[in-house]
Amino acid sequence: MRASPRILLVVLLPALVALAVGLPLLWTSLSHVAERSTAEALNSTLGLIESRFKERLAAGDDLQAWSRELIGDEALRLTIIGDDGEVLADSSRTREQIALMDNHGQRPEVLEARNAGRGTAVRQSATLEQDFVYVARGILREDGSRVVLRLSRPMSALAGVRQRLAGLLWAVLLVSLLTIGVVAGWLNARLFRPLAQLADGAARIAKGELEHRLDPSDEEALERVGASLNQLGSRVAEQVAAVESERTHLEVVGASMSEGILVTDRVGRFVLANPSSRKLFRLKGEVAGLSATELPLPSEIEDMIRGTIETGEKRSAELELTSPHRRWVAVTSSLLSDATGVVVAARDITDLVRQGEARRDLVANVSHELKTPLTAIRGYAETLRDGALEDREARARFVDRILQQCLRLQALLDDLLKLSRLESTRGAVEFEAVALAEVVREAIEVLGPGAERAEVTLSTEVADDLIVEGNRPALEELFLNLVDNAIKYNRTGGQVEIRARQSESLAVLVVEDSGRGIPPGAIPRLFERFYRVDRGRARGEGGTGLGLAIVKHAVMIHGGEIGVESEVGRGSSFRIELPVSRADPRLGASRQDAQPGR
Numbered sequence: 001m002r003a004s005p006r007i008l009l010v011v012l013l014p015a016l017v018a019l020a021v022g023l024p025l026l027w028t029s030l031s032h033v034a035e036r037s038t039a040e041a042l043n044s045t046l047g048l049i050e051s052r053f054k055e056r057l058a059a060g061d062d063l064q065a066w067s068r069e070l071i072g073d074e075a076l077r078l079t080i081i082g083d084d085g086e087v088l089a090d091s092s093r094t095r096e097q098i099a100l101m102d103n104h105g106q107r108p109e110v111l112e113a114r115n116a117g118r119g120t121a122v123r124q125s126a127t128l129e130q131d132f133v134y135v136a137r138g139i140l141r142e143d144g145s146r147v148v149l150r151l152s153r154p155m156s157a158l159a160g161v162r163q164r165l166a167g168l169l170w171a172v173l174l175v176s177l178l179t180i181g182v183v184a185g186w187l188n189a190r191l192f193r194p195l196a197q198l199a200d201g202a203a204r205i206a207k208g209e210l211e212h213r214l215d216p217s218d219e220e221a222l223e224r225v226g227a228s229l230n231q232l233g234s235r236v237a238e239q240v241a242a243v244e245s246e247r248t249h250l251e252v253v254g255a256s257m258s259e260g261i262l263v264t265d266r267v268g269r270f271v272l273a274n275p276s277s278r279k280l281f282r283l284k285g286e287v288a289g290l291s292a293t294e295l296p297l298p299s300e301i302e303d304m305i306r307g308t309i310e311t312g313e314k315r316s317a318e319l320e321l322t323s324p325h326r327r328w329v330a331v332t333s334s335l336l337s338d339a340t341g342v343v344v345a346a347r348d349i350t351d352l353v354r355q356g357e358a359r360r361d362l363v364a365n366v367s368h369e370l371k372t373p374l375t376a377i378r379g380y381a382e383t384l385r386d387g388a389l390e391d392r393e394a395r396a397r398f399v400d401r402i403l404q405q406c407l408r409l410q411a412l413l414d415d416l417l418k419l420s421r422l423e424s425t426r427g428a429v430e431f432e433a434v435a436l437a438e439v440v441r442e443a444i445e446v447l448g449p450g451a452e453r454a455e456v457t458l459s460t461e462v463a464d465d466l467i468v469e470g471n472r473p474a475l476e477e478l479f480l481n482l483v484d485n486a487i488k489y490n491r492t493g494g495q496v497e498i499r500a501r502q503s504e505s506l507a508v509l510v511v512e513d514s515g516r517g518i519p520p521g522a523i524p525r526l527f528e529r530f531y532r533v534d535r536g537r538a539r540g541e542g543g544t545g546l547g548l549a550i551v552k553h554a555v556m557i558h559g560g561e562i563g564v565e566s567e568v569g570r571g572s573s574f575r576i577e578l579p580v581s582r583a584d585p586r587l588g589a590s591r592q593d594a595q596p597g598r
Helices: 005-059 063-070 095-100 108-116 155-207 220-256 275-281 299-311 350-385 392-424 436-453 472-488 520-525 535-540 547-557
Strands: 077-081 087-090 118-124 131-140 146-154 260-265 270-273 315-321 327-335 341-348 432-435 457-462 467-470 495-503 506-513 561-567 571-579
Touching: 005 063, 005 118, 005 131, 005 146, 063 077, 063 087, 087 095, 108 118, 108 131, 108 146, 131 155, 260 275, 275 341, 299 315, 299 327, 299 341, 327 350, 350 392, 432 436, 432 472, 436 457, 436 472, 436 495, 467 472, 467 571, 472 495, 472 506, 472 547, 472 571, 520 561, 547 561, 547 571
Parallel strands: 457 495
Antiparallel strands: 077 087, 077 146, 118 131, 131 146, 260 270, 260 341, 315 327, 327 341, 432 467, 495 506, 506 571, 561 571
């Protein structure tokens, strides 16, 4: 791993800034030093020339010839300037050129020499258009006028010095950069790279890579930090494993519970929903982090959660759900033990509610069914007591009616006992091999006289070798009730067909009549207790309203299914499927649709 460039830059920035600022300053300073050294050398030379110039001036020699003779080095230039600024002689020019030269009285070094005796300047020559270092001295003549001696040297003569200085500075820069590079490499290897590894390791541990461990460092302080991070990772891994184990345990416990469990945090956002709650409330997808309003939950649950959070009190309610079908749910909300959230427990009590309704309906229906015959018996008895006993004809008629009502009560009680017996013996029924042909023949022997009186023809098509493993009394009640209904609700001259066949592991039984039929709206309730399609006519024909309920329970204890299809005015067909062998049972229920399949 490499160190961050920004970290290296922060550490090395002072050295780089020092180089960037110091070297130009050093170059400028050294250039100024070279210029001053040149000026001092020129001043020393000019001092030697001054004494000789005074002798030549006193002797009245030709100054132009003398200057050109004196200055043989082309690198030096001697200029003699009069008091009025006119050039009297110049070692680098001819007499013709001197005549054309500008007045030098305003040159900086000349002015300074006149005023202070000496002058120095570094500038470009207007005559030669080159940079020169100028030194000048003012010399007083005997007549009181001043002559200025100016000695100059071109800056190009300093090129060698500048080149040597530049070489020296480049060498300094290279050595400095190499030193900085070595220091940077050392810092990177011994400090920044280990620090970057520590940062990377800490980031990986923070992301969840708790098994990652840092390599030991050569630096003692970094080694302690790395060891601390490794220890921290190990402890966090242990704690996470413990939390995961606890969470898995809770999920297993929650998944095994039949009750729906919802857990929220202290602000009402869900953190857990077990499978039972998802199934109960039709929750899909992730629920963590969502509130009750963001999930398809009843508004009452949201109110309960909010109330429990605000007051800390346990709340309970029974909710009626209508989607996707009608259900009842008992819900309880209470604070968690550490008050960090709310747990909501929900239990489907639909079966209990329906059982309660069924019990209430049963009591109401039985009371209703008993009320009519008892009222009739009481009326007849009171009539006989009040004098009808003396009327022989009326007495016999009333006694017959009392007997009929008693028989009706007896039939009702018998059917209630049969239905109760079938319901109470589910799961503990004794099964045996039963030939369906024998059961059908016995039912026809019992119901045959009634069929003849109603002018209804009975026909059977049941193989003698069709054997099912079942409960014979229950099968007898099944056929007796189905065939009896087919006769009662038939038409004069109608037919009842009883067929049975084996289809793979099932015995398929069909009881079909050519009677009045059943309206489509009545089929879903056909197997309910005391339900009658035509109440008045059913009572007149002696029905108790329990026959098809007995049939349904007889089918259910055999693990079979029952269905019916009917057409008003054309008749009805009841189809029953029973397992032939108990080794292949099927959990069955009433199949109250209009297309049972034939």
